[in-house]
Amino acid sequence: MRPWAALVVLLCGTFLANLDVFIVVVAMPALEADLGADGGQQQLVLAGYQLVYALGLAVGGRLGDALGSLRVFGAGLAVFTAASAACGAAPSTAFLVVARLFQGAGTAFMVPQVYRAAQTLFTGRAQRRAYAAIGAVMGLGAIGGQLLGGWLLSADTLGLGWRAVFLVNVPVGVLALTVLPWAAGGHRTAVPRGPVRADLPGAGLAAAALGLFVVPLVASGTGGMVWWGPACLVASVPVAACFLRHERALDARGGSPLVPPALLKLDGFRRGIAVIVLVNCGLSAYVLMLGLLLQTGLHWSPLDTGAGMVPAAVAFAAGSLLAPRLARGAEPRLLALAAFAATAGYAACAVSALGADTGRLLGTVCAVGAALGLCVTPALSVTLRTVPGGIAGAASGVVSTAQQLGAALGVCVFGFVFFAQVRITADVVGAFAVTTAALTTTSAAAGVLACGLPRAAGSPARTEDRAGAPEPRDLPM
Known part of the structure; x- marks a missing residue:
């Protein structure tokens, strides 16, 4: 087993999973022109993927417990890659919607394995670094999706148009599947103890x-x-x-329950899940609202809009990677401070948008990105570290589900606030300011909850697997 190589392969799948939540947004006008997709069909293309993604995560996490993380990840990545190719070749909107559902199913199998691998393959400082890498890659996938989508549409390589935003997944998926056996070190999965009961x-x-x-x-x-x-x-x-x-x-x-009741008895896990929901609720809504502001309110092109988000993506990634160094065993304190910093950042962003100062707006966007980046890694670490190894996959599935449900809830609730303001005032900039001000409630609540999270000392997960070696059934292939 090569733990860090395996984590890199797993992170490739995580990046694609989060990329595909947002990359399709900029392709909607081209999709409407080419396939004649109406508003309802576009909504299915956008939301169907994330819905199946969220609904299947708990099952994917439990399968990782039963069959091994890398084996389940490989199966999910194969489904995701094939579905991406089908999306790129879709002859009709109905075909595209079905292919997107299969994409979501593949993603639901992939993502929980990343968290489980971080918990079972690493300990101590290495584990914190693994969580930091996961947070950074997830943020880059979310924020970079519109940049890559805008660039692909502008370049129009081989005249593929909107199809390129799906086909770009295929070479990455094939490469990751090729490298996966090497990363696993040639080990074979041991037969699970007893029958696997789904x-x-x-x-x-x-x-x-x-x-x-x-x-x-x-x-x-x-x-x-x-x-x-x-x-x-x-x-x-x-x-x-x-x-x-x-x-x-x-x-x-x-x-073997899908969500072991022991998880729900862990106060740190319950509180951490609430924090994760709130942080992702604000993050996903903020990214989408920012894209609407730049394209619709400020009339930037899709490529310019994506480029405008690059500083925020870099700040987010830097915050995620820096968090383990800043925390030093005090993740709850860092998480609370970062959440309150994000609250101030949201408020400053709203004021900057109303002031029509593009430079100041982009500066506040970077500040929000850095603060949210500092939130993600400690939230994952403090939520999962008290979970016993035997139910790590189930816990990972619950965490991933919480992230996606938080994201869906944020986009729907705050999207409704945004468009209601646009209908009333016909002012996109003002609607962005109102919505961003409302987002302060998510980060402020996350900060309050973080103050009651447990510190790292004496956590069961740390003492249970001190060597950091994976269980035999965690070695797939």
């Missing part, structure tokens, strides 16, 4: 609860809540209660 009822109940919660938000789009949305949101509560009851009963019988 929690299919739990997976169904989890998908139903998450679907009832997320689908109305996605379907609402920019026109307000659909008429059946409130009923679905209300129904998600008893379905979620049934899911938790099923998981407790299965655990009591000695089964």
Whole structure:
């Protein structure tokens, strides 16, 4: 096993997964012109991927526990790469929507394995560096998506047009799949102890609860809540209660629940999940609103819009990589300070937009990027470090699901605020200012919660696997 080489391969998949959430945004006008996709179909192209991504993450994490992280990652990356090729060759919008759903399924298998590998393959300072790398790559994928999409559309290589934003995944995916056996060191996965029992009822109940919660938000789009949305949101509560009851009963019988009840008994894990949801809620909404401001409000081209986000991407990556050095075992304190700094940054960004000072606006955008970058790594570290190794994959799936649900919630809720302001005032800059000011609630709440997170000393995860060696079944291929 070559741990750092394996992590690099896993990070390639993580980068593609987050890239594809945002890269498609700039391709919507070209997609409409070429395939005649209407507003509803465009919404499905954008949201279908993220919806399946979120719904499948807990299952993907549990499969990593049962079959090994790298093996499940390889299967997910193969599905994602094939689906990307299908997206690029799509003859119709309906075909593209289905291919995007398969992309989301592949991503749901890939992403939890990255967190699980960081926890099971590394300890101490190396583990913190691994989390920093994950946070930086995720941020670069999210913020760099519109830059790469704008560049691909402007270059129009081989006359591919919008298809290039999907086909760019294929060579990266093939290369990662080729390198994966070498990174695994030629090891073979040991046969799991006992039969692998998938929690299919739990997976169904989890998908139903998450679907009832997320689908109305996605379907609402920019026109307000659909008429059946409130009923679905209300129904998600008893379905979620049934899911938790099923998981407790299965655990009591000695089964393998999708979300082990032991996770929910960890106060640090519960609080950390709430922080992760809030941070990602603000981050994803901010990136999309910023893109709308630059393209629609300031009339920048897609390429210029992406280029304008580069400083924020660099600041985000630098913050993620610098966080382990700054934390030095005090991640909750750093997380709280960074969250409050992001709150001040959001407020300053809103004021700068109203002042029509582009230079000051880009400066505040960088400040927000750096503050959010400092949030991501400590949030991941402090949430996962108290989780026992045997349920690390399940915990990773829950964390990944929380990230995507937070992102979906942020885009839907704050997107609704933004477009409502645009309809009322016809002022995109003013709408951006109002929405960005509202984003301060997410980071401020995250800062308050972070103050109660546990410190690193004596964490069970650190003492359980001091050598940092992976379990035999974690060595795939």
